[in-house]
Amino acid sequence: MPVVDQDPADNKFIEAAVALIAKIIISGDKDLLALKEYFGLKILSTAEFLSVFKSSGKKEIITRLSGHMARKLARYDKNF
Numbered sequence: 001m002p003v004v005d006q007d008p009a010d011n012k013f014i015e016a017a018v019a020l021i022a023k024i025i026i027s028g029d030k031d032l033l034a035l036k037e038y039f040g041l042k043i044l045s046t047a048e049f050l051s052v053f054k055s056s057g058k059k060e061i062i063t064r065l066s067g068h069m070a071r072k073l074a075r076y077d078k079n080f
Helices: 008-019 030-035 046-056 067-076
Strands: 024-026 041-044
Touching (some): 041 046
16 A cells, blocks of 8 residues: 555554544654645644643543653653
């Protein structure tokens, strides 16, 4: 599935998200972020995700985060 022309190695993240029926990819990768969306799959920076997350009022949308992602989010928002 060639989606990320600038960095074909990033295609694996799109493939995994599609296979898992994910709705959002949170990334700091500039090539992934340049896509913004892929067939309804949103690709957001950490800051963009936090903005959406806070405004949604639906904290249940996150059921489990890896330790790495939780630490990254905590750097952006001390109340996370």
